[in-house]
Amino acid sequence: MARRTERQWVERLRERFAAGGRRVALGIGDDAAILAPSAEASVCSVDASVQGVHFDLRWLSLEDVGYRSFQAAASDLAAMGAVPVAALSALILPRELPADGLDQLTIGQRAASLECDCPIVGGNLSRGRELSITTTVLGRSGVALPRSGARAGDELWLVGALGLAAAGLACLRSGVSGSGASERNAVERCVLGWRRPRALLEQGRELTDCARACIDISDGLATDARQLARASGVSVVVDAGLLRAALEPSLLLASRALRRAPLHFALYGGEDYALLATGPSRARPLGAAPIGWVRRGQGALLHRGGYSIPLERGFDHMARR
Secondary structure (H helix, E strand, O other): OOOOOHHHHHHHHHHHOOOOOOOEEEOEOEOOOEEOOOOOEEEEEEEEEEEOOOEOOOOOOHHHHHHHHHHHHHHHHHHHOOEEEEEEEEEEEOOOOOOOHHHHHHHHHHHHHHHHOOOEEEEEEEEOOOOEEEEEEEEEEOOOOOOOOOOOOOEEEEEOOOOHHHHHHHHHHHOOOOOOHHHHHHHHHHHHHHHOOOOOHHHHHHHOOOOOEEEEEOOOHHHHHHHHHHHHOOEEEEEHHHHHHHOOHHHHHHHHHHOOOHHHHHHHOOOOOEEEEEEOHHHOOOOEEEEEEEEOOOEEEEEEOOEEEEOOOOOOOOOOO
């Protein structure tokens, strides 16, 4: 396939992401995009996905990379209970990228943007040493849901699946495929959870009616529970028994195939983009599983067998690897 010039790629991307929707007045093709005015508050976030840090092309297609990088960014809007409006995408492309690599990458981005009803309206193309996708998402919310609203006495809720992505990656790295149909299906479910996570946008909006605080679980439950506790000035307690009861059967089966503890993947895995929220127990929504509680104090704890221990950190982007 002949390589296109930057101008040709911009024109191709303009065609690929042409559907702007009612919230976009002007999309790709000008110096900047224009969004339609709104009386609601704007919610903005940016997320980077870098080769060798966030993904490994041995286990992912370029379509997967484009898809999951977009969903990871959109998950920040879900955590705030915001409605997506538009997104910007800045791509750094290594010279060794295949001729059709950008095409495949943006096919994945487009699929995710359509699922999220969040059109890509602009961005940037550049050369660099490694593949990098930086996605800026813009949303709107009448009542945003911060991390800082948890109160002592709140119940701790899990919305979405937890631990699947980490277990799926572990299966790929170790070559575990499972023995028997049930384990094989569970491994496939976990691998799909890592390759194609989905931002829980609808669930996030529903939480604005009943939750006091929320965070998306991108770096593992242990780390994100600590962040929520710090922002709210409280102590967050995760009950090991309740957490295990909330885990998907696929994680339990895949963990058995890996000979690993499912709670380890749930606590320290990350990249599931489930939601961790707090609120009064009487207001718990149908799709939320109770996994603990909030009390006075500070930090995050794991309650197990009648005693509590501090939760260690999960994934840290800035830690030495």
